[in-house]
Amino acid sequence: MATPLASSILQLLLGVDLAASDGTAGNRFAIEGLAWGPEKDGTASLRIDQLEAASLHLTSGELTLEIGRVAVRGLVAQIRSEAGAPQLVGVEAREAEFWGLKLHGPLRMPPRLHEAWTTAHATAPAAEAQADATSLAPLGTAHGTIRGKITDAHLLFDADVTVPLRGGQIDFNDATVEHVGPDSRMGVSRLGIYVDAPDGRSYIYQFASAPLAGVTFERRGALLSPWISERGKLQLQAFAESMLRCGRGQGGSGLTEQARLLLGRTSLSGDLQLGDGVFALSGLQGRLEGRDAGRNRIGLHSEAVGRGVMAEIDSLSVRDAAAAAKNAHLRCDTLQAKLKLQLVSEGAEMRFVLDLGSGTAAGLRFDRSAPQPDKR
Template identity: 50%
Template sequence: MATALPASIADVVQRLSSGPLALEVGELALHGMALQVLEEAGKPRGTALTVARAELSGLKLGGPLDLSLAAGTWSLAPLAGAEGAIRAEIVDAHLGFDADVTVPIRQGAIDFKDATVEHVGPDSRMGASRMGIYVDAPNGRSYLYQFASAPVAGVEYESRGAMLGPWVTDRGRLQLQPFVEWLLRQPASGQLLGVPEQARMLFDRTKVSGEVRLADGKLAAPGVQADLAGRAEGRNAVRLHSEAVGRGLTLEIASLSVKNAVFGSGGIETRCDEITGALTLRLFVEGGKVRFAFELATVRMTGLQLRLQR
């Protein structure tokens, strides 16, 4: 026999589904549930819900991506020990030939001397200068991302030979955690202005794939904080792919493992001792705006607590 959702759960769904966001929930099973109710003006109101164990499937949340929220507090410790590689295939490149790009990630860093840009003729090289992240191709240097000012957190710039000669002796490095945290703290307008028009055209012809194995550690974003755990068991590996990265990108975590999670949004505080499951996040451009589609195919939670604020 079907039963109605508790008032607190219904309130959560209503709040998340309001405005530009759309929320869908497939199946939800709650075990060991306790609801705290207060009486206000002669009417009962659910204020807190605790659940010993919950299983959820088919959760989907989507809508416009509000880049203004990004300029907040970020802590991305799992990037500090990340391992993996990102590969890109540039088709009909502006350079006049196709190119295959491989960017290794080791101990949370990209060392541009290890990045390869292979194509017909002499290969190109990637690097980081005080002006930005670049590709040195046979027809000259072009920038994938330009820095508004230097220094930039997490960037070790290229170095040249004696007497400021033209030859680059070290292509530089990116420490992922400080660099990505710095990037996310920039105003949305600044993030977009950093990508030159030529690079945007290039990204529309760039196919991307790869895997990044995140380290254990604290993850904090506006309204969210949690501890990633389970690296030794192969958890929290991010697979990314795109047919044209300028138009969209998909990230998948087939084995998510999170502990001590805290979420706060719309007057709702949610805490959870442990979360495991499978996650997919799609970012795409529609109508000239960036949108997101977040899906939890299956998820298991223990020690779940929800508190509704006035």
């Protein structure tokens, strides 16, 4: 179990609390090679050759972090005394291995998703400041197929939906909606994403305004012709970035009531290969790599999309990963892991469970120093 000294060190290093354990197996860890010494600038260094932890439950606000087991090697913490109390300046670690790491809590996004990153890095070097804007570059070259099964849908009957993604683009001319009788067609107009069923057009997602980035709207044939010659296209990266920057990536905003009912009866499966490139949003950034080796491939699954969806990556590979929240900043040179992300709808609230089954991280840096105010 966690000793008082170990608990104090953990709270000092991470600024989190140990949740109550069962008194037998919870909150266990061991420290090897502990050394403490003063530095020339008035700080002190806490050095740990290896820190191993198992069955930890950590809490920070509404978030809970569960750790099955973690081993951190080559850890160095810089500590300064302020008003008679030790204050953490920064932590570095050569490498870490982890198993059964799970983070869960409510899913909430700020109106401007890049604001947290911009604030946290107001004094960061120019190379890091370039990541302030929302970026989803791995979607730009993604490819794969998403399949849905709509059961007992009033407008679409029992429908099988197939939406291919090629080169980061959804071409609705290639999307299919198959069911008994004449098949339906999907498309995108200035009002939103729709399905043309035998008994009329129904909008699955409605745009608050148009035009939006990354959207090629439907086109009709001859003047005043009722026939659609072009169903429209979505450039996924530009479209998703536009939605996020406008604050439309939250909850079910834009979904019609009819679409909500359909999603409650829609199962989902899919396989998407993400491209290489930088992602940056909501205080999180990194660079995906390893597309040619089949890394960062996502498997999607849901029994009912209206209740939630699961995404799994068997081989996540990220370089220059960083996360920022208020005055806490975490960076690592490389991260490789097996990842599972579950989004669950609980009434009006969305919750997430981020599960890293196993993985390694190298070149870790963590600090809790408050950013300096922008003097411009």
